[in-house]
Amino acid sequence: xxxxxxxxxxxxxxxxxxxxxxxxxxxxxxxxxxxxxxxxxxxxxxxxxxxxxxxxxxxxxxxxxxxxxxxxxxxxxxxxxxxxxxxxxxxxxxxxxxxxxxxxxxxxxxxxxxxxxxxxxxxxxxxxxxxxxxxxxxxxxxxxxxxxxxxxxxxxxxxxxxxxxxxxxxxxx
Amino acid sequence: xxxxxxxxxxxxxxxxxxxxxxxxxxxxxxxxxxxxxxxxxxxxxxxxxxxxxxxxxxxxxxxxxxxxxxxxxxxxxxxxxxxxxxxxxxxxxxxxxxxxxxxxxxxxxxxxxxxxxxxxxxxxxxxxxxxxxxxxxxxxxxxxxxxxxxxxxxxxxxxxxxxxxxxxxxxxxxxxxxxxxxxxxxxxxxxxxxxxxxxxxxxxxxxxxxxxxxxxxxxxxxxxxxxxxxxxxxxxxxxxxxxxxxxxxxxxxxxxxxxxxxxxxxxx
Numbered sequence: 001x002x003x004x005x006x007x008x009x010x011x012x013x014x015x016x017x018x019x020x021x022x023x024x025x026x027x028x029x030x031x032x033x034x035x036x037x038x039x040x041x042x043x044x045x046x047x048x049x050x051x052x053x054x055x056x057x058x059x060x061x062x063x064x065x066x067x068x069x070x071x072x073x074x075x076x077x078x079x080x081x082x083x084x085x086x087x088x089x090x091x092x093x094x095x096x097x098x099x100x101x102x103x104x105x106x107x108x109x110x111x112x113x114x115x116x117x118x119x120x121x122x123x124x125x126x127x128x129x130x131x132x133x134x135x136x137x138x139x140x141x142x143x144x145x146x147x148x149x150x151x152x153x154x155x156x157x158x159x160x161x162x163x164x165x166x167x168x169x170x171x172x173x
Numbered sequence: 174x175x176x177x178x179x180x181x182x183x184x185x186x187x188x189x190x191x192x193x194x195x196x197x198x199x200x201x202x203x204x205x206x207x208x209x210x211x212x213x214x215x216x217x218x219x220x221x222x223x224x225x226x227x228x229x230x231x232x233x234x235x236x237x238x239x240x241x242x243x244x245x246x247x248x249x250x251x252x253x254x255x256x257x258x259x260x261x262x263x264x265x266x267x268x269x270x271x272x273x274x275x276x277x278x279x280x281x282x283x284x285x286x287x288x289x290x291x292x293x294x295x296x297x298x299x300x301x302x303x304x305x306x307x308x309x310x311x312x313x314x315x316x317x318x319x320x321x322x323x324x325x326x327x328x329x330x331x332x333x334x335x336x337x338x339x340x341x342x343x344x345x346x347x348x349x350x351x352x353x354x355x356x357x358x359x360x361x362x363x364x365x366x367x368x369x370x371x372x373x374x375x376x377x378x379x380x381x382x383x384x385x386x387x388x389x390x391x392x393x394x395x396x397x398x399x400x401x402x403x404x405x406x407x408x409x410x411x412x413x414x415x416x417x418x419x420x421x422x423x424x425x426x427x428x429x430x431x432x433x434x435x436x437x438x439x440x441x
Contacts, residue, residue, distance in 0.1 A: 010198050010304060010374060011367075017305030020218055024225040025309065029279045031229050036236035037275035040254060043239040050241070 138168070193389055196381035201302060201374070220300050224286040232282070254278055257426070265430040266437065273433055276317070280310065281426040288373055288418035291380070292411050299373035299418075304366065307425075311366035314429045319358070322436030331436070357435075365428055372421050376414045383407040 142164060146157070205213025235250030243251050257278040262270040287306060291299035301307055322331040335357045336350035383406040390400035 010201055010302075010370075013303075013305035013308045016212060017218070017303055018309050020212075020221065021306045021309040022313075024221055025279075025283055025313070028225045028229055028283065029276065032232050032236075032279055033275055036232045037278070040236040040239045040251070041275075043241060044251075044255075047241055 194385050196378055196385060200378070200381055217298060217300050217303050220290045220296055220298060221287065221306070224290065224300065225283070228279075228282045228286055253282075257281060261426055261430050265427065266434040269437065270430065270434065273430070277426050277430055280314075280429055281422050284310065284369065284425050285418060285422035288421060289415075291373060291377055291418065292414055297380075299377050301369055301421075302373040302377050304370045307366040307369040308362075310369075310425070311362040314365060314432060315362040318429075318432040318436040321433055325437055334438075361432065365425065369421050369425050372417055376410075376417055379410055380407065380414065383410060 142161075145160060145164065203215040203217060205215050206219060207214055231246075232250065235247045236254075239247055239251075254274070258271055258274040261277055261281075262274040266273065284301060287300035289299075290296040291302075319331075322334070325331070326334055332354070336354050337346055338349070338353070341349065383403045386403040387400050387407060390396045390403060392400075
């Protein structure tokens, strides 16, 4: 029988103890190396990956957001510039249109004035011609009347003229 | 129990009524409790097996099916494993040392639990005070670091790395080369084993002296006052021994890592 503790010299390892010690330790290590450490190593690596991946993704998202913001800012300032340019252009176009319209209106007014002037002239010519004919006729009729009556009486003369004129007016009406 | 200190230590054991039962090397020898397949199973052997099972259960409970978000026991054991990985493997050996973390974690747990039996009520015997267990662990460490060195540098390259650290005048090597070879290949496993063994051996003796002293001095006389002091010392030393147990487990693991690191290094 081999006893596990028969030595009295504490510095000499009994063979039995060496053997059972090795079996226990190596057995323990074998079990843990197969069922414990690979699992926890994998889990730790996964966790590190998750955390680092998460951080990386967050950083990436932030960078993307920053880029987008920059883009929007650029677009906004571009749009502002464009708007200002359009406004300026609009104003210029507007004033050009106003000037053109004013020019046209002026032109039209001149044309209308000229036409009216021409018509007036023509009507005056016509009136003068008509008047001339009528005045001749009237003078003739008046002379006939005066000659037919006495031309000595001043008052009568003037009455004759008045009556004549009244008649004329009645005729006109 | 009237004559004290007249009987030589070792020839008298506790309870034999022959003066102070001074603890000695005999305190480390146990008779088999029972016999299995021709092997007499002693108390240290029983403690060894139960400690091994305890470690296996504790580790498997935490790491067999680990969760990504740890809870409870897994948290505790992860803290331990992380300490081995970062503060021992990565710090001493470097990034490639992390692959040796499982071995180092097993060594630390094994040494500490076997030490811890020193102060567990009922057990009260450090398994590592039996030289066979530290010797077995030191032999494994020796095999591992030498195997790593030879595989990394080849046998000649490894020996040259040990014996001829660069950057010294040539005549220094005449003295240094044999010393380095002797120290690395022969002395290391012995110091590693004996350091752990002797610490736990001495610790157990110290605790025995004061516990036995307490019972021995507990007589209906004025000496009973010394029994109180002795009892107090037992408390203090138990706390102190816990520190020593942790420290020795740490040193053993740290030195193992350090030897592996030395074997891996390009220049020694």
